[in-house]
Amino acid sequence: MKTACLLLLAAGAAHAAPAATVKVNQLGFAPAAHKLALAPAGAADGFEVVDAASGKTALRAALGAPAVWEPSKETVRLADFSSLTRPGRYRIRIAGLPLSDSFAIGPAPNRELNAAALKAYYFNRAGTALGAGHAGVYARAAGHPDDKVLVHSSAASAARPEGTLIASSKGWYDAGDYNKYIVNSGISSYTLLAAFEHFPAYFGRQRLNIPESANALPDILDESLWNLEWMLSMQDPNDGGVYHKLTNKRFEGMVMPEQASGEPRYVVKKSTAAALDFAATMATASRVFKPYGRQLPGLSSRMLDAAERAWRWAEANPAQYFVNPPDVATGEYGDKNVDDERAWAAAELYISSGKDSYYTALKPASVDATVPTWSDVRSLAWMSLAHHRARLTPIADQALIAARIDSLAAVLAEQWKGSPYRISMADAQFVWGSNAVVLNQSMMLLQGYRMNRKRAYLDAAQSGLDYVLGRNATGHSFVTGFGARPPLHPHHRPSQADTVEAPVPGFLAGGPQPRQQDKADCPVPYPSALAGLSYLDHVCSYASNEVAINWNAPLVYVTAAIDELTKAEPMEKPDDMLALIARQEQTLQFDSFDNRTALALGLTLVELARADRLPVTIDITRDGQVLFHHALDGAANDQANWIRRKSNLVKLTGHSSFYTHTEVKSQGGDIDAIPTLDPIDYAAHGGAFPLTVKGVGMVGTITVSGLPGADDHALVVRALASHLKRDVAL
Numbered sequence: 001m002k003t004a005c006l007l008l009l010a011a012g013a014a015h016a017a018p019a020a021t022v023k024v025n026q027l028g029f030a031p032a033a034h035k036l037a038l039a040p041a042g043a044a045d046g047f048e049v050v051d052a053a054s055g056k057t058a059l060r061a062a063l064g065a066p067a068v069w070e071p072s073k074e075t076v077r078l079a080d081f082s083s084l085t086r087p088g089r090y091r092i093r094i095a096g097l098p099l100s101d102s103f104a105i106g107p108a109p110n111r112e113l114n115a116a117a118l119k120a121y122y123f124n125r126a127g128t129a130l131g132a133g134h135a136g137v138y139a140r141a142a143g144h145p146d147d148k149v150l151v152h153s154s155a156a157s158a159a160r161p162e163g164t165l166i167a168s169s170k171g172w173y174d175a176g177d178y179n180k181y182i183v184n185s186g187i188s189s190y191t192l193l194a195a196f197e198h199f200p201a202y203f204g205r206q207r208l209n210i211p212e213s214a215n216a217l218p219d220i221l222d223e224s225l226w227n228l229e230w231m232l233s234m235q236d237p238n239d240g241g242v243y244h245k246l247t248n249k250r251f252e253g254m255v256m257p258e259q260a261s262g263e264p265r266y267v268v269k270k271s272t273a274a275a276l277d278f279a280a281t282m283a284t285a286s287r288v289f290k291p292y293g294r295q296l297p298g299l300s301s302r303m304l305d306a307a308e309r310a311w312r313w314a315e316a317n318p319a320q321y322f323v324n325p326p327d328v329a330t331g332e333y334g335d336k337n338v339d340d341e342r343a344w345a346a347a348e349l350y351i352s353s354g355k356d357s358y359y360t361a362l363k364p365a366s367v368d369a370t371v372p373t374w375s376d377v378r379s380l381a382w383m384s385l386a387h388h389r390a391r392l393t394p395i396a397d398q399a400l401i402a403a404r405i406d407s408l409a410a411v412l413a414e415q416w417k418g419s420p421y422r423i424s425m426a427d428a429q430f431v432w433g434s435n436a437v438v439l440n441q442s443m444m445l446l447q448g449y450r451m452n453r454k455r456a457y458l459d460a461a462q463s464g465l466d467y468v469l470g471r472n473a474t475g476h477s478f479v480t481g482f483g484a485r486p487p488l489h490p491h492h493r494p495s496q497a498d499t500v501e502a503p504v505p506g507f508l509a510g511g512p513q514p515r516q517q518d519k520a521d522c523p524v525p526y527p528s529a530l531a532g533l534s535y536l537d538h539v540c541s542y543a544s545n546e547v548a549i550n551w552n553a554p555l556v557y558v559t560a561a562i563d564e565l566t567k568a569e570p571m572e573k574p575d576d577m578l579a580l581i582a583r584q585e586q587t588l589q590f591d592s593f594d595n596r597t598a599l600a601l602g603l604t605l606v607e608l609a610r611a612d613r614l615p616v617t618i619d620i621t622r623d624g625q626v627l628f629h630h631a632l633d634g635a636a637n638d639q640a641n642w643i644r645r646k647s648n649l650v651k652l653t654g655h656s657s658f659y660t661h662t663e664v665k666s667q668g669g670d671i672d673a674i675p676t677l678d679p680i681d682y683a684a685h686g687g688a689f690p691l692t693v694k695g696v697g698m699v700g701t702i703t704v705s706g707l708p709g710a711d712d713h714a715l716v717v718r719a720l721a722s723h724l725k726r727d728v729a730l
């Protein structure tokens with residue numbers, strides 16, 4: 001077992017930056033990113049960015065005006081070096097101060113960090129050995145098989161009385177402890193799935209070297225599945241209710257998983273929050289795993305079914321608020337307001353099932369937008385609705401969805417702009433897990449940016465990442481193994497109990513917060529009582545230096561999003577294009593669609609194609625039945641397979657195939673090798689378009705094939721616009 005450097009810490013925080021230092025993201029920036037550093041107010045008025053190797057000046061500029069940041073009571077000045085875009089390794093130089101930590105400017109600066117933040121979940125897998133081939137020096141034996149878990153008295157039912165043994169294996173350990181909690185698993189798994197849904201190309205390229213890396217699924221989905229399978233086992237098949245947690249009665253000691261006490265583990269009381277978080281997460285997973293029917297037969301529909309059963313249990317048991325039974329002392333994740341959980345579950349069920357009744361149950365007008373935490377998940381609903389907005393049924397209030405996303409981002413960006421530290425954090429936000437508050441703020445700012453490209457939202461989100469990577473009052477990078485001064489002694493049992501000096505990499509520490517609930521358990525005092533400085537890099541400090549799956553999740557999301565959204569390619573064009581296609585899809589909808597409509601529409605298309613002598617094949621299918629099919633003169637005879645693959649994509653996504661094509665291209669992806677799609681059955685080429693009936697949703701597809709994708713698409717749009725007598729931009 002290792003001991004923390006008590007002496008050094010007592011002598012004044014061994015790894016903390018000295019007070020008067022320049023603070024900067026210790027990892028790096030994309031060339032197009034907003035780039036800020038913080039300087040303590042002093043004699044100098046200007047700063048230089050110098051090449052780290054040669055010391056040559058790359059940029060010289062003035063510092064901003066001095067201002068006091070309340071959470072640390074420092075007087076600081078901003079150094080804005082956004083105009084420096086040349087890739088390289090640099091430091092900031094200010095007369096009278098030590099040189100800053102070095103940082104990089106270059107493409108995808110967060111790729112390795114993102115992979116490590118994801119791999120951290122593998123390192124926290126319960127119930128399995130981590131082999132040296134995957135875990136390196138952090139290899140360890142299996143602990144907590146959880147194949148025989150007791151039903152606790154608080155969870156007893158007629159079908160499963162107290163003491164019944166159930167199997168509930170796999171899952172991730174929640175944090176520095178060895179228990180597994182549904183509420184926290186929900187938001188964590190969801191955030192990873194959303195990261196994948198939003199940036200599939202990025203994660204398609206991410207290689208984690210986990211045991212499943214060789215299979216057909218992207219690693220992020222394999223890793224998520226490890227936890228989702230455990231979550232599924234936490235649902236009581238008899239009634240659809242979900243146990244709140246799987247836990248020992250008390251926290252284990254600071255030992256490796258395989259050395260744990262062996263004391264019994266229990267599933268404890270079903271709760272409404274657990275059922276709703278479970279429903280939301282499973283509904284999300286059901287759509288993310290849908291394209292993998294061949295690899296995981298039946299999984300997607302099993303997930304949706306589990307989600308609906310949990311929802312019904314919660315409807316019948318709307319106020320089962322969890323509190324620890326008297327004999328259980330582990331993490332509580334208690335929550336007496338489950339309106340937000342209900343809204344989130346309703347939203348995900350609506351998106352995945354297409355049933356309008358769930359949209360109504362969401363009570364959208366009464367749900368505002370806040371920064372997500374395990375106990376407040378309402379904005380996950382907005383985030384999912386916004387991402388899927390182009391494929392929602394007409395009942396969805398599109399303006400409301402856009403307004404919720406934008407208003408939260410606008411408030412956060414306003415706070416960011418007004419903050420001397422350029423971070424949307426005031427004293428009140430410094431709670432247990434404050435670093436994840438920062439990153440969840442960034443995640444919501446990024447939703448705003450994805451929706452309307454207001455540059456301030458992206459810049460403010462970047463600032464959140466800068467903050468956890470070093471531009472904060474403590475001068476730490478808060479991710480183990482990354483940056484110049486990462487946490488060395490996180491409250492993480494394996495990191496503490498193994499024989500390796502360095503902690504397991506890729507974990508975000510909870511972060512500063514002034515309540516210091518662990519003070520009595522700590523042999524050394526915190527360095528400060530100020531909110532932004534109340535952080536202790538000591539293993540005792542579960543209130544500021546623990547790790548947790550829900551804190552790593554926004555780190556995964558934000559690092560990927562920032563890499564993708566600050567890419568060098570101009571973003572305007574493909575996104576304008578996407579908006580245009582989405583508008584076409586919104587405009588070109590039918591009041592009704594019968595066999596005659598198909599014939600008339602097909603003939604319109606034939607006319608248009610003939611006029612231009614286009615050798616295309618046309619297909620109109622409703623509910624799986626071909627209602628119109630015609631090959632014009634000169635059409636190639638290999639079009640059936642293209643039509644099948646392009647229209648399959650429309651059936652899967654609800655979008656025209658040209659939309660998906662454009663989306664993937666704008667994210668730098670390969671349209672012929674989308675990691676989520678089997679090319680045998682799907683083609684992301686233009687030409688297939690959803691046939692949508694207002695108030696009903698998608699009823700079929702119309703496909704043109706034979707020309708380059710963009711031309712096939714344009715022909716379909718022209719025919720629809722002409723048939724429906726609507727004006728639409730091409």
Ligand code: G3I
Pocket residue numbers: 174175176177330331332333373375428430431432433515517542546547548
């Ligand atoms: O909500 C109040 C807020 O209104 C108030 O202004 C603020 C003042 O500091 O406190 C807020 O509540 C805090 C809450 O976290 C914020 O989310 C509580 O004081 C604080 O005690 C609570 O801490 C939770 C902690 O468990 C203790 O229950 C953390 O959120 C939660 O992340 C943490 O989770 C633990 C699990 O129980 C066990 N496994 C490890 C995990 C991470 O430490």
Ligand code: 9MR
Pocket residue numbers: 175176177251330331521542546
């Ligand atoms: O290790 C526990 C950590 O995971 C929890 O977040 C934290 C708060 O519930 O509690 C930790 O366990 C401590 C316990 O609460 C008090 N005694 C010391 C334990 C840490 O070794």
